[in-house]
Structure formats: structure tokens, C-alpha cells
Amino acid sequence: MPRIERESIVELLKGLVAIDSVNPCMSPSHKGEGEIGEHVARLLQAAGLDVELQQVTEGRNNVIGRLRRGNGEKRLLVLAHMDTVGVDTMTIPPFDPAVVGDRLYGRGSSDTKAGLAAAVATAEDLAVERGNFDGELVIAATVDEEYEAAGVEALVKKVKADAAVDLEPVGMKAIIAHKGFAWQRFRVLGKAAHGSDFARGIDAIIRTGRLLEELSSLNGKLSKASHPMLGPPSLHASQISGGEGWSTYPASCTLTVERRTVPGETREKIEDEFRMIVERLASEGIEASTELCFFRPATEISPDERIVRCLVNSAAKNGIVCPVEGMAAWPEAGTLNLAGIPTVIYGPKGCTGHEADEYVEIGSVVQCAQVLKSTVLDFLG
Numbered sequence: 001m002p003r004i005e006r007e008s009i010v011e012l013l014k015g016l017v018a019i020d021s022v023n024p025c026m027s028p029s030h031k032g033e034g035e036i037g038e039h040v041a042r043l044l045q046a047a048g049l050d051v052e053l054q055q056v057t058e059g060r061n062n063v064i065g066r067l068r069r070g071n072g073e074k075r076l077l078v079l080a081h082m083d084t085v086g087v088d089t090m091t092i093p094p095f096d097p098a099v100v101g102d103r104l105y106g107r108g109s110s111d112t113k114a115g116l117a118a119a120v121a122t123a124e125d126l127a128v129e130r131g132n133f134d135g136e137l138v139i140a141a142t143v144d145e146e147y148e149a150a151g152v153e154a155l156v157k158k159v160k161a162d163a164a165v166d167l168e169p170v171g172m173k174a175i176i177a178h179k180g181f182a183w184q185r186f187r188v189l190g191k192a193a194h195g196s197d198f199a200r201g202i203d204a205i206i207r208t209g210r211l212l213e214e215l216s217s218l219n220g221k222l223s224k225a226s227h228p229m230l231g232p233p234s235l236h237a238s239q240i241s242g243g244e245g246w247s248t249y250p251a252s253c254t255l256t257v258e259r260r261t262v263p264g265e266t267r268e269k270i271e272d273e274f275r276m277i278v279e280r281l282a283s284e285g286i287e288a289s290t291e292l293c294f295f296r297p298a299t300e301i302s303p304d305e306r307i308v309r310c311l312v313n314s315a316a317k318n319g320i321v322c323p324v325e326g327m328a329a330w331p332e333a334g335t336l337n338l339a340g341i342p343t344v345i346y347g348p349k350g351c352t353g354h355e356a357d358e359y360v361e362i363g364s365v366v367q368c369a370q371v372l373k374s375t376v377l378d379f380l381g
């Protein structure tokens, strides 16, 4: 019985949504991906894949299933994360999946258990058909995408592949470019003194105003550049803190800034930009320091990559329109691209994820699985 049809996919997806896999780093009262990992491993094993668990941290394992045909060297990785964001603000039961019309509701229904269900259904279908491709299909279900992406970071140390499809709810588009980001911390110094002692006190918070002006002007410059798929890079001030009380000159003020990058903007470029601002402030007698706390680069692949052409052709074969675009958020595809595995992001329509009433459009999940199966057969054909 084919697995890529509405009833089987709904059953698969309901089974995945019913398991709480909230990322425990974001919501410590939840247990994480242990149970869903066992469930996915059982499904892939039952389908006939060789399955192994890769421990990422205690109790949190990536699930890796392999389906081999012939002696072909080509290997295609299909990836979906198992964790979800928290459920505290949800307005629907998070783990009691409900079908209303063409929508399936529940936490993770869209981001990205729908993609995971499409991957499992594809593997189940391909496993019962013999001699349909030559090479290896690797299905990977990862942990921790929503927090530090520790799952995919571990995965690329173990799995090599010629290309990958990263399943996320991107509305049936082929996404080949995404932005990156840098988290930067500034510290501006002043001099503590009694509030009445204007001659001695130096106000670090007012001085930070100069830093904010510089950042605003940098943001203005950034907005003039534009990546054809991603638009301009940008920055925004994220958090500010400083000062001790009404009657004290603040001795320091800390400002954190997020800088969103486009492909080609390196860690060094970002560090230079911010260092130059600190140097300018120093020339005005304002003492400040800055450090880059976390950086993930933007990446992109060519629309001519074989995996992109296979995916777009497979969509067309199934009568589905598949625009090739970029996306703003950082996906696991970034880590795969950096590891030398050209990755296209694909997935169903519905919520983009994290919503209070998260849902996915069931018809698009079935279509996603159809396209995925054709893509595997084409790429490994």
C-alpha cells in the first residue's frame, strides 16, 4: 500500500505531533527529543532502513536511516528536525492533533513534523519498490534545531552526502539562499559619582547615545546594498542595560546588537565594522569595547546545482509550481552548505512555525512527499 497518500500521511503526522518534543533548552520542563527519536527510528526500521542513533547530548539523539540500492556512489541526504518551540502561549491543544478541513493543527504540525512525515513516507514508499535507484538515501531526523542546531552540527561530522534537502515549512518553494547573523555586545564606560557631582561623574548611558547614532548610520548604509534574493543586510539594537540608581552617574552601559548578514559578509567584515565604530568613539574620548559573541554566516547555492534542478523538475512533473527563492531566517541548511553539502530547503504550506495556533495544509504535505520521492529517484537515478 502506498504511503504517500492523504490518509497515511495524516496518520503519520498525527503520530509525530502527539509526541511532545519541545526543545528542552528553551523549555526546561519538557523532556526533549528522546521519545520522538525512538518513534522515528522504529518507523524507519519497520520500513527496512538501516537505522542508527547518533548521540548529540545526553538523551538527545539524531536518528539516521539509510536505504541503499545497487553499488552507486551517489548519496542524497533528506533532513528534518524533530524538536519544536515551546507551547506556553498556544491557543490550541499542542499535542492533540486535530484535522479541520485541509488543516492539521498542533505544535510542530508545520515546523517541521510535516516535513518529517513526508520524509518517512518517502522512505517507506521507496523501501518497498526494488531497483528504483542506484546509491544511498539518508534520512536524518535531528535534535535542537530551534536552539543551537547542535543536531545538524553533529550530523555533518558523521554523514557525507552529494546534496541535501532540508525540510522546513517554506510554502512549496525551493529555497537556495538564507541570511546569517552576528550577535555583538558593546560596553560603554563612564565614571560613577554621586548624582550631584557633575564635575566628576561621566554618564555611560548618555555616551551610549553616540554609539546608537553610529549604529543607526551604519544601518542606513547597509540598507543601500541588496542581495537579489534576500534584500539588504540590517542591524537592530536588541537589549540595553546600565546604571545603578537615581542619584548615581552610571559607570557602564551594555548594549547588544543583532546584525543580519547576506552571503559574502564574513565574520571579519562584521568585526571590522564594529571595531571602527569603537575607534571613532575613542577619538571623541568615549571609552568603549566590543565583542562578537556568536556568528552564523549566510549561505547560498547556485540555482544550477543538480539538487535544485532535480527538485524543480520533480515539482513540475507532479504539476506543482516551485519558485526558487531565498529566506531571511537561518536554517540547518547553512551548516550543511558550509560542510560542502549543497542543500535546498523545501516543504509544505501552512504556518511558518512557532504560531499560537500552528497548523499545516495537509494537501501540501502530500504534494511535498510526492515531489520529494521524485527528487530522490531523479537525483539517485
Ligand SMILES: [Zn+2]
Pocket (backbone or CB within 6 Å): 081, 111, 112, 145, 168, 169, 353
Ligand atoms: Zn523548523
